Amino acid sequence: xxxxxxxxxxxxxxxxxxxxxxxxxxxxxxxxxxxxxxxxxxxxxxxxxxxxxxxxxxxxxxxxxxxxxxxxxxxxxxxxxxxxxxxxxxxxxxxxxxxxxxxxxxxxxxxxxxxxxxxxxxxxxxxxxxxxxxxxxxxxxxxxxxxxxxxxxxxxxxxxxxxxxxxxxxxxxxxxxxxxxxxxxxxxxxxxxxxxxxxxxxxxxxxxxxxxxxxxxxxxxxxxxxxxxxxxxxxxxxxxxxxxxxxxxxxxxxxxxxxxxxxxxxxxxxxxxxxxxxxxxxxxxxxxxxxxxxxxxxxxxxxxxxxxxxxxxxxxxxxxxxxxxxxxxxxxxxxxxxxxxxxxxxxxxxxxxxxxxxxxxxxxxxxxxxxxxxxxxxxxxxxxxxxxxxxxxxxxxxxxxxxxxxxxxxxxxxxxxxxxxxxxxxxxxxxxxxxxxxxxxxxxxxxxxxxxxxxxxxxxxxxxxxxxxxxxxxxxxxxxxxxxxxxxxxxxxxxxxxxxxxxxxxxxxxxxxxxxxxxxxxxxxxxxxxxxxxxxxxxxxxxxxxxxxxxxxxxxxxxxxxxxxxxxxxxxxxxxxxxxxxxxxxxxxxxxxxxxxxxxxxxxxxxxxxxxxxxxxxxxxxxxxxxxxxxxxxxxxxxxxxx
Amino acid sequence: xxxxxxxxxxxxxxxxxxxxxxxxxxxxxxxxxxxxxxxxxxxxxxxxxxxxxxxxxxxxxxxxxxxxxxxxxxxxxxxxxxxxxxxxxxxxxxxxxxxxxxxxxxxxxxxxxxxxxxxxxxxxxxxxxxxxxxxxxxxxxxxxxxxxxxxxxxxxxxxxxxxxxxxxxxxxxxxxxxxxxxxxxxxxxxxxxxxxxxxxxxxxxxxxxxxxxxxxxxxxxxxxxxxxxxxxxxxxxxxxxxxxxxxxxxxxxxxxxxxxxxxxxxxxxxxxxxxxxxxxxxxxxxxxxxxxxxxxxxxxxxxxxxxxxxxxxxxxxxxxxxxxxxxxxxxxxxxxxxxxxxxxxxxxxxxx
Numbered sequence: 003x004x005x006x007x008x009x010x011x012x013x014x015x016x017x018x019x020x021x022x023x024x025x026x027x028x029x030x031x032x033x034x035x036x037x038x039x040x041x042x043x044x045x046x047x048x049x050x051x052x053x054x055x056x057x058x059x060x061x062x063x064x065x066x067x068x069x070x071x072x073x074x075x076x077x078x079x080x081x082x083x084x085x086x087x088x089x090x091x092x093x094x095x096x097x098x099x100x101x102x103x104x105x106x107x108x109x110x111x112x113x114x115x116x117x118x119x120x121x122x123x124x125x126x127x128x129x130x131x132x133x134x135x136x137x138x139x140x141x142x143x144x145x146x147x148x149x150x151x152x153x154x155x156x157x158x159x160x161x162x163x164x165x166x167x168x169x170x171x172x173x174x175x176x177x178x179x180x181x182x183x184x185x186x187x188x189x190x191x192x193x194x195x196x197x198x199x200x201x202x203x204x205x206x207x208x209x210x211x212x213x214x215x216x217x218x219x220x221x222x223x224x225x226x227x228x229x230x231x232x233x234x235x236x237x238x239x240x241x242x243x244x245x246x247x248x249x250x251x252x253x254x255x256x257x258x259x260x261x262x263x264x265x266x267x268x269x270x271x272x273x274x275x276x277x278x279x280x281x282x283x284x285x286x287x288x289x290x291x292x293x294x295x296x297x298x299x300x301x302x303x304x305x306x307x308x309x310x311x312x313x314x315x316x317x318x319x320x321x322x323x324x325x326x327x328x329x330x331x332x333x334x335x336x337x338x339x340x341x342x343x344x345x346x347x348x349x350x351x352x353x354x355x356x357x358x359x360x361x362x363x364x365x366x367x368x369x370x371x372x373x374x375x376x377x378x379x380x381x382x383x384x385x386x387x388x389x390x391x392x393x394x395x396x397x398x399x400x401x402x403x404x405x406x407x408x409x410x411x412x413x414x415x416x417x418x419x420x421x422x423x424x425x426x427x428x429x430x431x432x433x434x435x436x437x438x439x440x441x442x443x444x445x446x447x448x449x450x451x452x453x454x455x456x457x458x459x460x461x462x463x464x465x466x467x468x469x470x471x472x473x474x475x476x477x478x479x480x481x482x483x484x485x486x487x488x489x490x491x492x493x494x495x496x497x498x499x500x501x502x503x504x505x506x507x508x509x510x511x512x513x514x515x516x517x518x519x520x521x522x523x524x525x526x527x528x529x530x531x532x533x534x535x536x537x538x539x540x541x542x543x544x545x546x547x548x549x550x551x552x553x554x555x556x557x558x559x560x561x562x563x564x565x566x567x568x569x570x571x572x573x574x575x576x577x578x579x580x581x582x583x584x585x586x587x588x589x590x591x592x593x594x595x596x597x598x599x600x601x602x603x604x605x606x607x608x609x610x611x612x613x614x615x616x617x618x619x620x621x622x623x624x625x626x627x628x629x630x631x632x633x634x635x636x637x638x639x640x641x642x643x644x645x
Numbered sequence: 646x647x648x649x650x651x652x653x654x655x656x657x658x659x660x661x662x663x664x665x666x667x668x669x670x671x672x673x674x675x676x677x678x679x680x681x682x683x684x685x686x687x688x689x690x691x692x693x694x695x696x697x698x699x700x701x702x703x704x705x706x707x708x709x710x711x712x713x714x715x716x717x718x719x720x721x722x723x724x725x726x727x728x729x730x731x732x733x734x735x736x737x738x739x740x741x742x743x744x745x746x747x748x749x750x751x752x753x754x755x756x757x758x759x760x761x762x763x764x765x766x767x768x769x770x771x772x773x774x775x776x777x778x779x780x781x782x783x784x785x786x787x788x789x790x791x792x793x794x795x796x797x798x799x800x801x802x803x804x805x806x807x808x809x810x811x812x813x814x815x816x817x818x819x820x821x822x823x824x825x826x827x828x829x830x831x832x833x834x835x836x837x838x839x840x841x842x843x844x845x846x847x848x849x850x851x852x853x854x855x856x857x858x859x860x861x862x863x864x865x866x867x868x869x870x871x872x873x874x875x876x877x878x879x880x881x882x883x884x885x886x887x888x889x890x891x892x893x894x895x896x897x898x899x900x901x902x903x904x905x906x907x908x909x910x911x912x913x914x915x916x917x918x919x920x921x922x923x924x925x926x927x928x929x930x931x932x933x934x935x936x937x938x939x940x941x942x943x944x945x946x947x948x949x950x951x952x953x954x955x956x957x958x959x960x961x962x963x964x965x966x967x968x969x970x971x972x973x974x975x976x977x978x979x980x981x982x983x984x985x986x987x988x989x990x991x992x993x994x995x996x997x
Contacts, residue, residue, distance in 0.1 A: 062991050207991060258997030262989050272987055279983050286741050306974035308981030311741055311967060315733065316766035323730045323763070324737030327706070330724060331742040353727050443992065446983045488722040488738075488745050489657075491701045496670070496717050498725025508672065509717065 029238075030245045036095030037201065037249055038103035041193070042120045043112030045079050045088045048190040053090025055194055055211065059203035061263035061440055064251030065094040068556065070102035070629065071436045075293065075376040082136075082144050087119040098255035100556040100563075102437065104631040108200075110193055112136060112167070115145045126159040131196070133189065135168035163242055167192055174232035178225045188229035195233020200246050205234070259442040266405035266434035267294070269441065270364065271301035273412025275308050278334045280413065281420055281452035285310045286333035288324035290317055290343065293376040294432045295366040298338045318346035322363070326350060329359040330497075332456060332487035334416060338364040341383045342373060348391050351425050353499045355395040355523065358474075358483045360419035360426075362412075363387075363397075367431040369627045378627025379432035381552055382603035387427040388581055388610070394520045396527040398422070399580035401429040403555035406441035408434060411578065413450060420454045422530055423482045429580070431602070433629045434553045457484035457493055462505070473497060473507040481526035528582050535584035539573035540566070546643050547594035549619070551577040551607050553629065554600050560632035561639055570643055580607070583614070591617045598622055598642050600635055652773060652849045652962065655743045656698050663694035670720040681832035681858035682712055685779065688838045690719070695839075696746070696846055703746045706735040708755040711786050712779035712858070715750040729760025732767040732776065739773050740964045746846070749776040753794040754784050757813050761793075764853075765822035770963040771850035775842075778815055778855045779832075783864035796945055801863075816939040816955055819853045820932045826852035827935065828954040832859060833872050837883075837952065844954055850962045870947050880946075884938070884953030886927040899923075900941065909937040911949050927957045 039056070043049045050071055060067050070091040079086030093103035108129045111117035113136035124130070137152055151157055152164055171192040175185040191212075198205060209227050216223035237243045264272075278285035289299045291314070303312040311328070315321040322337040329335035339347065344365050354361045367383045369375025387399050398418050402411035408430055419426040460469035461484060473495040474483050486493040495507060503510035504518055537547070550558040555576050562574045575590060577583070591597055591611065597619040599608040605621035612619050622638050624630055668690040676682045693703070703721040707713035709728035716723030726734050731749045739747040749767075756764045756778050767774060783801070784790040790803040794815065798807035819827045826848040830841040838856065845852035857868045870876045882892045882900065890900040891914060899914040899922035912918060929935070935956040942950040975981075 058991055062993055064993050064995070253995060256995040258995050260988065260992050260994050262992045264989075275981070275986065276983060284741065286737060288737055305981060305986070306971045307978045308983075308986075309971060310981075311971070313737065313740060313967075316762055319730060320733035320736070320763055320766065323726075323733030324740070326726075327724075327734035327737030327739075328741040329737075330704075330734075331738045331745070333741045335737070349727050350730065357724070442995075443987050446987070488704050488742065489702050491699070494701055494721050496672075496719075496723035496725065498717070498723075499727055500725065 029243075031248055032245050033248050033250070035097060035249070036093065036099060037108065037247065038091065038093045038106045039108045039110070039197065039201075040089055040091040040106035040120060040123075041110045042087055042089040042116035043110075043190070044081055044115065045074060045076065045086045046081065047088070047112045048187075049088045049090050049112070052190045052194045053092060055208045056197060056203065057092055057263060057438060058207050058211070059198060059205070060092065060094045061261075062207050063204055064253065065096065065249055066098050066252040066255045066440060067092060067094040067263070067438070068099055068102045069093075069438045070433070072628070073377055082113055082115050082141050084115050084119050084145055087115050089116070089120060094249055096250040096252050098252060100560040101629065101632055104633050108197075110197065112189070112193070114142045114147055114151075117151060118145045118147065124160065127161065129161040129163065130157065131163045131165055131193070133167035133193075134164045135166045165196070165236075165242070170232065170236060171229050174229055175225050178221065178228070180221075180225060185225065188226050191226045191229040192233035192236070195230040195235075196237045196243075197233075198230075199234040199237030200243065202246060202248050205230070256440065257442065261440045261442055263438050264406055264409075264441040265436060265438040266402065266408040266430055267297040267366070267436070268301060269406050270402070270408035270412050270428070270430060270435075271298050273409040274298075274302065274334075274336055274362070274416070275305055275310065276409070276446070276449055277413050277416035277452060278308070278310070279446070280449050281334050281416065281454065283332065283334040286325060286328035286335045287312045287338065288315055288321040288328070288335070289313070289338045290315050290321045292318070292340045292343050294368055294435045295338045295340050295343075295364065297435070298364065298366075318343040319350060322347040322350040322361075326354055326357070326359060326361055329354075329361050330357070330487070332485070334362075334420070335360065336362040336364060338366070340366050340368045340376075341370045341386065344383060344386055344390065351397060352391040352393065352395045354425040355391070355397060356499045356502075357497050358423045358523075360423055360485070362415050362419055362426055362428055364428045364430065366435045367429060369625070375627045377432065379553065379629060380602050380625060380627065381429075381431055381554070382606065382625065383429060384551075384580060384603065384606040385609070387429055394524060396524050397425050397427055397581065398527055398530055399427040399429055401552040401578060401580060402434060403552060403576055403578065405434050405437045405439050409441070409444075413452070414578070417450060417452050418530055420452055421482065422480055422526060423485055424527065429552060431553050454485065457486035457490065459492065471495060472505045474502055475505050476522070476526075481522060481529060530582050532579040532582060532584055534586045535575050535577065535590055537573055537575045537590055538562075541571055544571040544573035545595040546571075546639065547573045547575060547591070547597045548639060549575050549577065549591070549597055549599050549607070549611070551580060551601070554602065557630035557632050557635050558600055561630075561635035564632060564636040565639055565643070570640065572639055572643060577607070580610075587611070588615045591615050591619075596620065596642055596645070598639060600630060600638070602629070652743075652965070653847070656702050656746045657744065659697050659699050663697065663700070665691045665694060667700060668693045668720050670718050672717045674718050675714065676711060677862050679861040680711070681781065681860070682715070682779065684832045684835065685712075685777070685838065685856055685858060686715065686718055688835050689777075689842065691835075692839045692842045695843065698746050702744055703748070704735075704738060705748045705750055706731045706738065707750040708752075708760055709786070710752040710755045710784075711860075712750055712752040713755060729755055729758070730763060731755070732760065732763040732774065735774050736767055736770070736772045736963075740967055743773070743964050743968060747774050749774055751776065751778055752785075753778065753780045753782060753792045753815070757793040757815060757818070765818070768819055768822040768824040768851050768853060771823075771825050771960050772963045773850060773965075775845050775848075775852045776854065778853060779858040780815060780855050781858045781860040781864055782812075782867050783860050785860050785863055789863035812944060814939060814944070815853070815855045817936060820936045820939060820956060824853050824956065825850045825958050825960045826954070827855075827939075827956045828853070829855040829857070829950075829952045831857045831868060831871055831952060841954065844957065848957060850960060868947065871950055871952075880948050880950055882941070882949060882951040884925050884927070884951050884955065886925055886954065886957070888925055889922045890925050890938075890951075891922060900938070909934070909941055911941070927954045929956075930958060932956060
């Protein structure tokens with residue numbers, strides 16, 4: 003099987019998109035520049051695993067890719083129901099791509115609920131592979147199909163492949179000593195095999211994965227591999243699948259280097275490990291499990307041999323409390339959470355502002371308010387990160403733009419926290435957290451140096467000449483106070499949440515001192531050195547600037563690309579630093595007649611830039627738990643251009 | 646070598662001889678004149694030189710409340726944090742810095758009301774913390790509302806017709822929360838307080854010391870029955886490990902187990918029942934008797950109030966276990982290699 007894949011891939015070199023030809027076998031092979039596949043099934047059908055495996059195969063083949071896992075908050079919602087549908091969308095291409103795609107070209111529907119929940123997203127002409135075994139009268143009635151959509155003509159506009167996936171899987175595994183129920187469980191691997199054949203994916207990776215995953219149950223490993231191969235062979239032999247497709251590696255899309263596929267939460271975890279190494283400090287994570295942030299806790303817990311301490315606290319407050327305690331002791335301290343957890347941590351973040359200790363608060367945003375949509379994405383915590391504390395409590399905010407960018411954003415957040423002795427928000431979201439893309443693996447030697455100096459001795463001379471240590475005597479450049487950790491002789495000092503006298507850090511209720519300290523803390527954050535905002539305005543004639551932040555980068559860039567391909571002029575800028583803003587942001591905004599800010603909230607960044615720069619920014623918003631679609635954004639931008 | 650020896654050795658010793666003065670900070674103490682906190686501060690400052698630890702390796706962490714101003718007055722490292730969270734903050738510090746002696750100062754509102762969750766979880770984890778719980782059975786800093794240790798029916802500003810809720814018994818709570826060291830002492834009894842502090846400091850893991858502390862402004866005389874020499878003789882039961890539990894004038898009273906219920910009760914000791922008087926075993930693996938002792942006092946009159954160390958048992962310390970896992974991970978997988986981590990398993994190369 004493997005040799006077939008590689009040989010067809012080689013033969014395809016140099017051929018033209020859309021060209022059709024006969025491969026070594028009898029079947030047609032068609033060349034495509036990109037494909038969007040969506041796997042959909044019941045929560046228990048293993049769709050996330052299937053998607054992950056297809057992604058790994060695609061990554062190792064060298065396509066550019068972008069993924070969108072989409073699953074319910076319930077672990078096992080009632081079987082066969084619409085709320086129980088779990089899906090995984092993958093977009094892969096022979097060129098660089100930016101989003102998981104607007105509309106799938108192929109839907110794999112493991113049951114009637116999966117078909118019903120996803121059919122609305124499919125353009126006419128799309129291919130649909132359905133597991134006919136699950137289309138029983140009862141299962142169809144459960145989701146409101148009065149007649150079978152496979153037979154009543156309602157799918158006439160699509161290219162339907164009815165496949166009895168369950169039966170075929172059970173048949174393929176009859177040699178194995180498995181119950182029917184156990185054998186049925188491998189139907190996702192049969193589907194994966196079929197799709198792997200359709201798109202000429204390499205297979206060794208998945209077989210190796212299955213052998214490792216079920217190392218302790220070799221029978222199960224063998225059964226899954228058999229089902230996977232049976233799916234492949236089914237595609238190869240059955241009449242129904244007359245065509246297979248090639249999507250060539252995206253060699254030209256990537257700078258030279260060694261690549262891997264990586265999700266946002268994994269990249270963020272690695273960024274934290276790397277930041278600790280670059281700062282030469284132990285990493286301490288205080289955290290309480292919460293979707294969609296828990297994977298970072300899980301990942302960091304696996305790396306104790308890097309000196310990483312992970313503490314699963316009794317609640318969100320203790321998670322950040324322990325992290326703050328570790329920061330006082332000289333660790334690179336982190337707490338990870340999502341929106342509701344941030345609400346609980348607010349008071350401690352305020353304390354960290356007052357103590358002026360380095361601390362990273364990682365917020366993997368999800369739909370809100372309250373419990374909201376735990377497994378869906380949103381960007382509605384921006385104002386909470388900016389202002390969600392009592393008193394004047396400024397906190398820097400850094401936001402990654404793509405899954406792989408979570409690595410660099412974590413390093414940048416750590417740089418600011420350490421250099422300025424301040425809590426820093428790292429605002430990722432559910433889309434970045436679970437989505438994945440290729441990542442050029444950095445050489446550790448090229449990572450930034452994040453080392454800072456602990457205070458070693460007295461830093462102030464009293465009038466009588468006595469040398470003393472003042473915990474709030476600031477560096478004149480950064481306004482950062484010294485970081486004096488316990489265990490350092492002669493620097494014993496007390497810090498707390500009560501207002502402190504400038505310099506000495508002693509309790510002070512003096513009105514003028516409070517005014518000074520509030521303004522100084524603000525000035526420290528305002529003065530943080532952040533890179534200038536880059537503007538992408540190729541022909542310099544654009545009158546519309548689209549300003550994004552965080553995970554909208556992919557869809558916004560894709561939309562801008564579409565418009566430019568259609569001959570429109572549009573400028574694009576994307577913010578990594580939300581607090582402080584890049585110094586040139588006001589000037590950039592002033593250069594354009596119109597500014598549009600797309601956000602997955604009700605206009606929070608738009609509110610900030612309108613307030614700060616008096617610019618009449620237009621807000622374009624969506625809060626449906628899903629990322630923007632490129633087409634939709636392109637339409638909105640076109641309307642703004644023409645307006 | 647015991648766990649206790651190991652843990653204490655991790656904290657560097659003071660080089661020269663220390664005195665009480667070394668532990669006084671330059672800050673003016675701002676408690677109300679006559680507050681019991683002064684006595685506790687003096688006792689702690691007086692006790693610290695006995696410990697002989699380098700003072701830069703000692704940290705006091707507190708929450709919010711009158712007692713939580715304590716760290717400002719100690720010439721060590723200190724953090725005056727936020728309401729109820731000191732055990733959580735101290736946990737992160739202790740777990741990441743085993744070379745520190747970490748003390749938590751808290752009150753009945755701070756530890757048992759807003760911070761109840763952190764307290765019980767610190768106790769069950771057995772983090773190497775020494776928690777001093779100043780219990781004055783009232784809210785002082787907010788000017789006199791009832792606290793979670795106030796007696797039922799307490800008339801305060803927020804309960805003009807009397808408080809409705811049953812109080813916590815901090816010692817019972819701590820034992821229920823799997824604490825390995827639980828003690829009670831009284832602010833005015835410097836000798837007893839110091840002895841309990843010494844035992845707490847020696848204990849590997851979390852030590853909870855409840856200190857009955859007088860608030861002379863909002864709850865004056867709350868513990869008078871335990872302090873007035875004549876009344877105290879009949880009210881206070883001094884627990885000493887390995888000794889029969891007897892008290893009162895001429896040790897006339899003793900604690901025995903009720904054979905029918907298994908509960909404890911106070912009897913007048915006679916030659917017939919003398920052999921039945923319970924011998925205090927703070928190191929008993931089972932917390933049953935320690936818990937029964939914690940229930941002996943009358944919550945209203947405070948008669949039959951045991952003080953001293955109720956329970957002191959060894960259990961693996963959280964910080965030690967955490968450090969051991971880090972060592973084991975290095976042993977099993979080698980020291981972390983960032984380049985290898987970032988590369989992972991499945992990679993592909995793009996050639997320029």
